[in-house]
Amino acid sequence: MRPTIADVAREAGVSKTAVSFAFNTPQRLSPDTAARIRDVAETLGYRPHPVARMLTQRRTMAVGILTPQALSVIFSNPFFGAFSEGCALAAEESGYALQFISPVHGSLVRAIGRATVDGVVAIGLQDDHPEVEQIRRAGVPMVMVDSSVMAGMSSIDVDDEAGARSAAEHLVQLGHREFLVLGVEPPPPATGLSPDGVTGRRLRGYRSALARAGISLGDDRVLVGPASVLGGSIAFERAWEDGLRPTAVMAMSDAMAVGAMRAIGDRGLGVPDDVSVVGFDDIDLAPHTNPPLTTVHQPTRQKGEEAVRLLLSLPIRPEQGEPIHRQLATHLVVRGSTARAPQSRLEVAVAMD
């Protein structure tokens, strides 16, 4: 049986209070009493029970990272890894632990109900997510990342639209006219593509750059899928089977971009000679893909860091104080996966055989 504070008190011949003091405010005890209590505790192998501590102190010293997707889906997404790293950095430097909150049996509300955290960083939650309102009512301080701006909630974002625009401009300048967009699919409970979500914002960026060049991007040229290598290659395959023959692919995640490159290669085409590909995120491995990936850089780690820092600076009572919104910059990084558009569609067709 794990020893409790009462065991230590009995063994040391003092009150529970004294034992508590010995650990938390030793200066309220005579030095030798404190030392004796610590000794007894040590030999008994006593450690204050963290849960009991949380209950009385009314804080957990943990921040939660809430995602609408199952953890088993997102952990190997390098973007999420980098984001978590940033969160961890800021949390650790303030002595906070990190807890991941993901849907329990599909319910985020239930998950948040059983989470023992002092605050929550929510990433990728769509505003039309049916549970946001309930989550907000939970009364936990919260920072939204990569969501649409919500009333009363602080947020951290990046300039998705500008980033996407620069990607599309780059391709337009290279002479491309036939585009395919691979979007990140919102998790199940969402009904569709919110124009204010990340996917919507990036799409707007792509479209505005293309429009300026007189190109209109039909909805049939926008495919969505999970943000993974597999998701990217499946989406490209589907587009191909639908008869689309793009010379340029704009993926909203580097993982999808890599998947697209693979699918393109499987079709016997070359990147960037036959098809150009540009990603989004600029993950650590982007410079080392084959070919090196042209992509929109976003400060992913910094995003995590700032989110947690902002969260920890928030007042305890969420109602108080104005929400703070912060937007970080993005920029295009040109590497080897983009090149001039092939001379004619014919060439592409020939290359296919």
Add this chain to the structure above:
Amino acid sequence: MRPTIADVAREAGVSKTAVSFAFNTPQRLSPDTAARIRDVAETLGYRPHPVARMLTQRRTMAVGILTPQALSVIFSNPFFGAFSEGCALAAEESGYALQFISPVHGSLVRAIGRATVDGVVAIGLQDDHPEVEQIRRAGVPMVMVDSSVMAGMSSIDVDDEAGARSAAEHLVQLGHREFLVLGVEPPPPATGLSPDGVTGRRLRGYRSALARAGISLGDDRVLVGPASVLGGSIAFERAWEDGLRPTAVMAMSDAMAVGAMRAIGDRGLGVPDDVSVVGFDDIDLAPHTNPPLTTVHQPTRQKGEEAVRLLLSLPIRPEQGEPIHRQLATHLVVRGSTARAPQSRLEVAVAMD
């Protein structure tokens, strides 16, 4: 103020017990009483306090993943991402949450002391880690992953030695004689390289294959560094500056292998024409690096899954029952980063200019 069970009880005109029943064992209440209590709770916005619940039920429904490294270091390691994914899969299917436990101010014991988990999966803990004994005494059920076998502790491992051996054999068959090993550095508190740790086991594998070919691998040809792209390139640079001119690099992590390939490229050499590189792990992106990485595959996700499953099947009292050890297989995956050794050392020297 967050409503408590007492508030609901008062409002509904029943006892706290009744409210508790309404949520946990409604069949002990008349249907309409239960319904009325739930209604009141709903309008008050009551949710049972998770910490209080943990305290009375003596369980947290969470499993901890313990790493000797700071989270801000490992989250963007794709290997760890995949491992976590496996853990998350097994945890989620049993309704458990996942918590990450990393050193607090350098102390793992302190970290484990404040962790509210029902069990721990410890990954990469060296047996000579000064705190293992204390951790064990914490009395939490625990499964060790990628550690040396410890008395009384269940464990999940992969066949590191065989994997490493197959990598070295492959290179020997390609005619290589000059090797460089890039090892994974154990985290700070460890004193040195334990022969029983992962690094030690893999090293043994490399050496045994080389020895069979009459090649001895001196300690000066084994460099260690952090398991990251940067760690790999720095380690290779150091070796090069020390005058080493290997034709084959064996890295104990894919991230390091990628870093080495980059450093090799920076020196004006080509992979695999001038230098062959083989990694370890087979991360998702390994097929998509430039060139595609030859590497030792290990079932990383499965390792996480099995670790959590084993943990959850363990008896509550750690002393009871025989510890279970399980070893998963590894195998070499040959891709494009390895080739026949260059004809002579001279060629390499020429290529340098």
Add this chain to the structure above:
DNA sequence: TACATTGCCTAAACCGGTTTGCTAAACCGG
């Protein structure tokens, strides 16, 4: 009619700590 059973609900103890309010002894200057 007396007695056991069942259904519904409660008071109080408990989980393992922290915090508040207080007391008794030691200490202090005058």
Add this chain to the structure above:
DNA sequence: CCGGTTTAGCAAACCGGTTTAGGCAATGTA
């Protein structure tokens, strides 16, 4: 030697739930 201040430590209340051990009617049984 006295009143006032520290110092050292304690008992009890508290955090917010769950669980145990009944209590009280209504129902079933002899």
